[in-house]
Amino acid sequence: xxxxxxxxxxxxxxxxxxxxxxxxxxxxxxxxxxxxxxxxxxxxxxxxxxxxxxxxxxxxxxxxxxxxxxxxxxxxxxxxxxxxxxxxxxxxxxxxxxxxxxxxxxxxxxxxxxxxxxxxxxxxxxxxxxxxxxxxxxxxxxxxxxxxxxxxxxxxxxxxxxxxxx
Amino acid sequence: xxxxxxxxxxxxxxxxxxxxxxxxxxxxxxxxxxxxxxxxxxxxxxxxxxxxxxxxxxxxxxxxxxxxxxxxxxxxxxxxxxxxxxxxxxxxxxxxxxxxxxxxxxxxxxxxxxxxxxxxxxxxxxxxxxxxxxxxxxxxxxxxxxxxxxxxxxxxxxxxxxxxxxxxxxxxxxxxxxxxxxxxxxxxxxxxxxxxxxxxxxxxxxxxxxxxxxxxxxxxxxxxxxxxxxxxxxxxxxxxxxxxxxxxxxxxxxxxxxxxxxxxxxxxxxxxxxxxxxxxxxxxxxxxxxxxxxxxxxxxxxxxxxxxxxxxxxxxxxxxxxxxxxxxxxxxxxxxxxxxxxxxxxxxxxxxxxxxxxxxxxxxxxxxxxxxxxxxxxxxxxxxxxxxxxxxxxxxxxxxxxxxxxxxxxxxxxxxxxxxxxxxxxxxxxxxxxxxxxxxxxxxxxxxxxxxxxxxxxxxxxxxxxxxxxxxxxxxxxxxxxxxxxxxxxxxxxxxxxxxxxxxxxxxxxxxxxxxxxxxxxxxxx
Numbered sequence: 001x002x003x004x005x006x007x008x009x010x011x012x013x014x015x016x017x018x019x020x021x022x023x024x025x026x027x028x029x030x031x032x033x034x035x036x037x038x039x040x041x042x043x044x045x046x047x048x049x050x051x052x053x054x055x056x057x058x059x060x061x062x063x064x065x066x067x068x069x070x071x072x073x074x075x076x077x078x079x080x081x082x083x084x085x086x087x088x089x090x091x092x093x094x095x096x097x098x099x100x101x102x103x104x105x106x107x108x109x110x111x112x113x114x115x116x117x118x119x120x121x122x123x124x125x126x127x128x129x130x131x132x133x134x135x136x137x138x139x140x141x142x143x144x145x146x147x148x149x150x151x152x153x154x155x156x157x158x159x160x161x162x163x164x165x166x
Numbered sequence: 167x168x169x170x171x172x173x174x175x176x177x178x179x180x181x182x183x184x185x186x187x188x189x190x191x192x193x194x195x196x197x198x199x200x201x202x203x204x205x206x207x208x209x210x211x212x213x214x215x216x217x218x219x220x221x222x223x224x225x226x227x228x229x230x231x232x233x234x235x236x237x238x239x240x241x242x243x244x245x246x247x248x249x250x251x252x253x254x255x256x257x258x259x260x261x262x263x264x265x266x267x268x269x270x271x272x273x274x275x276x277x278x279x280x281x282x283x284x285x286x287x288x289x290x291x292x293x294x295x296x297x298x299x300x301x302x303x304x305x306x307x308x309x310x311x312x313x314x315x316x317x318x319x320x321x322x323x324x325x326x327x328x329x330x331x332x333x334x335x336x337x338x339x340x341x342x343x344x345x346x347x348x349x350x351x352x353x354x355x356x357x358x359x360x361x362x363x364x365x366x367x368x369x370x371x372x373x374x375x376x377x378x379x380x381x382x383x384x385x386x387x388x389x390x391x392x393x394x395x396x397x398x399x400x401x402x403x404x405x406x407x408x409x410x411x412x413x414x415x416x417x418x419x420x421x422x423x424x425x426x427x428x429x430x431x432x433x434x435x436x437x438x439x440x441x442x443x444x445x446x447x448x449x450x451x452x453x454x455x456x457x458x459x460x461x462x463x464x465x466x467x468x469x470x471x472x473x474x475x476x477x478x479x480x481x482x483x484x485x486x487x488x489x490x491x492x493x494x495x496x497x498x499x500x501x502x503x504x505x506x507x508x509x510x511x512x513x514x515x516x517x518x519x520x521x522x523x524x525x526x527x528x529x530x531x532x533x534x535x536x537x538x539x540x541x542x543x544x545x546x547x548x549x550x551x552x553x554x555x556x557x558x559x560x561x562x563x564x565x566x567x568x569x570x571x572x573x574x575x576x577x578x579x580x581x582x583x584x585x586x587x588x589x590x591x592x593x594x595x596x597x598x599x600x601x602x603x604x605x606x607x608x609x610x611x612x613x614x615x616x617x618x619x620x621x622x623x624x625x626x627x628x629x630x631x632x633x634x635x636x637x638x639x640x641x642x643x644x645x646x647x648x649x650x651x652x653x654x655x656x657x658x659x660x661x662x663x664x665x666x667x668x669x670x671x672x673x674x675x676x677x678x679x680x681x682x683x684x685x686x687x688x689x690x691x692x
Contacts, residue, residue: 001191006191006194009191009192010192010387012192013189013192013193014387014388015391017260017263017391018256018391018392018394018395020263021256021263021395022256022398022399024419024420024421025256025259025420026417026418026419027417027418029416029417029418030416030426031414031415032412032413032430033414035414041334041338043331043334043335044331045335101330110331110332111331112324112331112334114321149412149413149414150411150412151409152410153338153409153410166410
């Protein structure tokens with residue numbers, strides 16, 4: 001093959017490689033959500049209540065303990081799992097039991113769910129239970145419009161009034 | 167030679183060799199990019215590093231300022247900033263492309279077992295680091311692409327019980343990620359490429375010399391290609407990250423970010439299974455498949471004078487020079503690590519004791535291959551050369567991994583196959599001419615495509631007297647041809663043979679120019 005043809009072929013091959021790099025570095029575009037959908041992210045990091053409530057030790061019990069161990073209250077470490085239910089227009093889309101972290105199950109319960117939904121107006125109800133009995137005593141209910149591409153975060157922040165829709 | 171104990175080139179390797187013709191035609195065999203994929207990976211890595219350092223100088227490392235600082239580069243407010251950004255991206259993409267091709271090519275040639283196992287496993291680790299380092303780079307502009315990629319990555323990691331949702335909270339909690347968290351992402355994008363460099367360094371530790379620089383023309387051509395692409399298609403940023411929005415369409419870099427769409431289809435757990443299956447399957451290949459290990463070279467101390475030529479020529483650092491263990495006066499001797507030895511015989515071709523002109527009845531060299539001893543090859547050469555008849559008589563030295571030269575043998579053509587063409591000492595060429603041949607063809611693999619990395623180059627250097635042991639100046643070069651021919655190039659080799667035969671017919675018989683071989687007696691070399 002003569003030199004001109006060889007160099008020409010080299011240019012073509014370099015060009016093909018460059019075109020491949022250039023094309024696949026941005027194309028084809030990806031749609032992270034189906035068209036007309038919004039996304040609900042349920043993200044939770046909350047320590048449930050103790051599974052067994054603290055109790056005051058009797059004088060007899062205290063006397064049996066070493067002097068440096070005589071704490072007035074006996075508090076078992078294990079915490080209750082945190083239960084969360086999310087309903088959209090009365091339909092349950094998430095029903096989670098988040099186990100406490102740690103070998104003794106005494107850490108915070110962490111949970112994350114990704115819930116794609118059709119864009120639109122929803123009656124959103126979030127209920128949370130963090131005691132051993134599983135009492136859903138924290139509830140937030142709200143009507144919201146979720147536009148296409150909107151990301152709604154459901155969180156629980158006791159310092160900001162409990163269940164947060166953001 | 168007991169070829170049965172060596173792995174033969176498989177159909178995949180032959181298919182790859184056939185597919186090389188286009189690039190061979192365009193670039194020539196020596197510069198064929200497919201034979202320099204690893205070195206090109208290094209080149210693209212360095213381009214990526216250099217452009218990344220320049221970007222970093224002008225980069226705002228806060229979450230709120232990062233995108234704007236890059237947008238300023240795109241507006242030309244930071245010298246060459248837009249060009250550096252494009253070079254950074256495309257060189258990183260090119261590195262993935264050549265790494266993937268490198269992996270497929272080595273896989274097709276079953277280059278993963280025995281002495282190659284270390285390089286294979288470290289290569290897989292480097293591949294994982296390449297992705298870890300590369301994906302993190304897409305987060306730093308902190309635009310909607312970065313936000314989406316980071317969230318998808320944390321969602322994937324959160325599928326592990328150890329995280330269980332904790333990582334994603336860093337990305338979606340509050341109105342914006344914290345600068346502290348963003349600094350961690352920047353450190354990851356500096357630390358992981360350094361870890362990748364360490365992985366690449368490990369990957370080439372058991373080859374000698376490591377090819378980490380592509381040939382000049384290929385390096386310049388590739389750099390020019392990257393530059394042209396960067397000028398023709400500069401990068402653009404997506405709108406700033408907004409934790410309350412997910413863009414409808416994302417211009418995805420499929421070289422790095424394809425795991426995100428894969429996760430959308432497979433789910434986080436499915437992606438973990440797919441990734442684990444990919445790496446475990448490839449890592450298990452050296453153990454699960456039966457690629458036999460070739461017998462290692464053996465040192466014969468009586469014939470080793472510690473010259474270190476075998477040490478210099480071994481492509482896998484399997485030969486080391488150690489203090490002498492016998493009573494001879496030479497300070498050093500060669501020693502072979504059987505675990506590293508490829509069984510190529512290049513060391514035998516390097517040993518001065520391998521010269522067939524030695525007068526001993528039995529030719530024993532300083533470092534030899536049990537499966538193809540040099541003495542047996544000399545005996546075969548002598549008997550086949552003596553049996554040649556008719557017109558220009560030619561001896562063909564071939565390589566087990568190149569064109570099968572046995573198919574060329576006829577009454578005026580003898581063929582001797584070596585483990586690697588570079589196993590043939592140059593003195594064998596002269597010996598063949600003295601033993602009755604009018605010409606010699608040495609058929610090596612295609613240029614740059616030696617099964618044992620450097621055999622072709624070493625052989626060419628020896629035959630051109632650029633490397634010891636060299637073909638002596640007195641050997642008529644017009645009677646010797648070095649041909650680079652692959653497994654599928656028999657017709658081309660046959661054409662070269664016919665061409666040499668025609669030239670030899672014009673030159674006349676060699677026997678008229680030079681006396682025959684001297685008689686033998688027992689001697690010891692060294």
